[in-house]
Amino acid sequence: MKKFRLLIVLWVLFSMVPGGFSQIAGTAHDFSTESWAPLNNRGCGVCHTTHQAVNLLSAPLWNHETTVVAGYTLYNSPTFDGSSTITEPGASSKLCLSCHDGTVALENFGGTTSGTNYINPSARIGGVAGNDLSTEHPISFDYTDALAISDGGLFPPTTTNSGLGNTIDNDMLFSSRMECASCHDVHNRYGVSHLLKMSNVNSELCLTCHNK
Ligand code: HEC
Ligand code: HEC
Ligand code: HEC
Ligand code: HEC
Incomplete structure (x- = not known):
């Protein structure tokens, strides 16, 4: 019965994403062949879970450890008109920065916190220390x-x-x-x-x- 319920939940998750794996497959976010991901949890499981999710409103059933940066250097320029409403990255962007600012290991999901594989420098957002958004297109305004x-x-x-x-x-x-x-x-x-x-x-x- 428990297994059946899990299957239903997975089926619902899949059917909500148009095309499911057919779209993510082969992309940079297709983790199905990554050796750093445990075999039973590759693919969707790196980012989502069916149980005991991280409670983040912006992503259903989030499974990945979130960024450890507490304060980023935000975008600014003399001609930028969004400076009065720009804030620390919103929850939705924080999900991306969980991996992309390079402060949290890729395999730190599902409760694992001891990972050692970080995102490639070419896909890093936020500079060497991972906390500098001043040279990226402004977000969260x-x-x-x-x-x-x-x-x-x-x-x-x-x-x-x-x-x-x-x-x-x-x-x-x-x-x-x-x-x-x-x-x-x-x-x-x-x-x-x-x-x-x-x-x-x-x-x-x-x-x-x-x-x-
Ligand atoms: C790299 C991380 C990542 C992977 C891998 C991933 N997702 Fe997501 N997913 C997200 C994020 C972030 C959101 C929040 C909304 C958004 O940004 O699209 C989301 C939202 C969703 C949603 C709700 C909103 C929507 O788009 O319908 C569903 C359902 C979902 N994902 C299912 C899946 C399934 C099924 C897989 C595996 C085929 C998968 N996701 C793989 C990151 C991921
Ligand atoms: C979804 C909408 C959207 C898209 C797509 C978008 N931008 Fe922007 N961009 C904005 C907004 C809104 C601002 C804030 C403008 C302001 O207040 O000066 C901005 C700001 C900027 C700024 C800084 C302006 C300043 O005065 O500091 C630059 C440069 C810029 N965008 C370039 C780009 C480039 C290049 C692309 C394509 C790769 C792009 N944007 C795509 C909405 C967008
Ligand atoms: C679980 C970790 C993880 C999360 C969460 C994540 N990514 Fe990624 N992303 C990766 C990895 C790993 C790569 C491949 C980097 C490499 O080695 O080039 C990647 C690559 C990318 C690329 C480059 C794709 C290409 O083909 O050039 C973009 C764009 C991207 N991610 C955007 C996002 C956005 C936007 C979000 C949030 C909505 C997000 N990612 C969330 C891990 C993640
Ligand atoms: C205004 C549009 C826009 C916003 C906002 C934006 N990106 Fe991008 N991103 C792009 C474009 C366009 C590319 C394609 C490569 C290029 O032109 O630099 C790209 C490329 C990437 C890449 C591939 C590596 C590279 O530099 O080529 C990653 C990873 C990435 N973005 C992640 C993110 C993350 C994480 C965020 C939020 C912090 C984000 N992007 C916000 C437009 C955007």
Whole structure:
């Protein structure tokens, strides 16, 4: 009976991701052949679990140890209009930084805390120490119509079509905020290289939001 219930939960999880493994398979997030992951828990299990999940609202049934950085150096520039609302990375981006800022080992999931394999330097976000977001595209700030108007070089997110089916606000923002997953899809739902939500050939991705 317990096994059956587990199967149902797994089936529901799979069916919620369009295509399931067919999309994540073969991507950088396909951990099914990684030797650092225990055999019975490769694949989805590196990030999700069916039981005793880390309680994070932004990801269902999260299984990975989260970043240990308590305070990042945030993005700023003289022309950046989001500085009044920018904060430490939101929960959704923290999930990415759990592996990508290089402070937590890849195999630290499901309660393991003694891992020794860290993300390759080429995929590290946050500099050598992992806590510097000042040289990355800004995240975790409000991108509202008001910001677009005051900036003058952005499309208003609630009325502009993203090209993904709905508005920028609906398809790319999280409670009107920019996060890593504004541009990326962790499961490769869109089948675009670099796990992007759309191709950036001819700056298509950038020009979805930036009116330049
Ligand atoms: C690299 C980490 C990672 C892996 C591997 C991963 N996920 Fe996710 N998953 C996430 C994150 C992060 C979210 C939060 C929402 C988002 O960013 O898309 C999420 C959200 C979800 C959701 C809820 C939202 C949605 O997109 O429907 C489901 C269901 C899900 N994942 C299932 C799976 C399954 C099934 C697998 C294995 C085929 C898998 N995930 C592999 C990181 C991962
Ligand atoms: C469990 C750890 C883990 C989590 C969580 C995770 N990643 Fe990754 N990600 C990896 C690994 C490992 C690679 C491969 C790095 C390498 O060796 O090049 C990778 C690669 C990538 C790449 C490069 C893909 C390519 O083909 O160039 C992107 C983009 C990426 N991740 C985005 C994200 C985003 C966005 C999130 C959060 C929504 C996230 N990742 C969460 C482990 C993770
Ligand atoms: C504004 C869009 C945008 C945001 C926000 C964004 N990325 Fe990216 N990311 C890209 C693009 C475009 C690429 C493709 C390579 C390039 O042009 O640098 C990329 C590449 C990557 C890569 C591959 C390594 C590399 O440098 O090529 C990783 C890993 C990655 N992003 C992770 C993240 C994480 C983690 C976050 C949040 C902290 C994030 N990204 C936020 C657009 C974005
Ligand atoms: C989902 C929407 C979105 C996407 C996609 C996006 N950006 Fe942005 N970007 C923003 C917003 C909003 C700001 C904040 C603008 C401001 O206040 O100056 C910003 C800020 C910036 C800044 C800093 C501006 C400053 O004054 O400091 C640069 C540079 C930039 N983006 C370049 C890019 C590039 C290059 C791409 C494509 C790889 C891209 N953006 C994709 C929404 C986006």
